[in-house]
Structure formats: C-alpha cells, structure tokens
Amino acid sequence: MTVIVAGRVNIFECWESEEVLNAWRAISPRPTYSAEIRDGEVFKHRVSYSGPPFD
Known part of the structure; x- marks a missing residue:
C-alpha cells in the first residue's frame, strides 16, 4: 500500500x-539537507526473516 502525504x-x-x-556510519559524511526539516523520527527495526510472500 502506498500513501502519499504532501510534504512528507x-x-x-x-x-x-x-x-x-x-x-558505514564510522566513515560516512554527515548528510546535508537543502529542505527545511520540520519534524523527524528515526527508528531501527530488526527483521529476523525475509522471504517470499507465499510459502
């Protein structure tokens, strides 16, 4: 499902x-932004398995 929210x-x-x-984090440069960031959230998710949608 795709949800489009203007400005997001x-x-x-x-x-x-x-x-x-x-x-990668140890050597990567800090990101630069050309747009104003009004709000932000960062989450790390751990996935234990990925595979075909129908087993």
Whole structure:
C-alpha cells in the first residue's frame, strides 16, 4: 500500500548486518539537507526473516 502525504518523505534503508551499518556510519559524511526539516523520527527495526510472500 502506498500513501502519499504532501510534504512528507519516507526513507528506508536495508543493511546486510548491524556490523556493516556501523562500519558505514564510522566513515560516512554527515548528510546535508537543502529542505527545511520540520519534524523527524528515526527508528531501527530488526527483521529476523525475509522471504517470499507465499510459502
């Protein structure tokens, strides 16, 4: 399901492992933004399994 809300941007990232994510964070530059950020939330979710929708 796609929900479009004017003025809202959702960004999702998928990392191979937490170790790979932490290695990237250690060397990556801080993000720069050209738009005003009025509100923000950051969540980390752990997924234990991914696979086809119908087993």
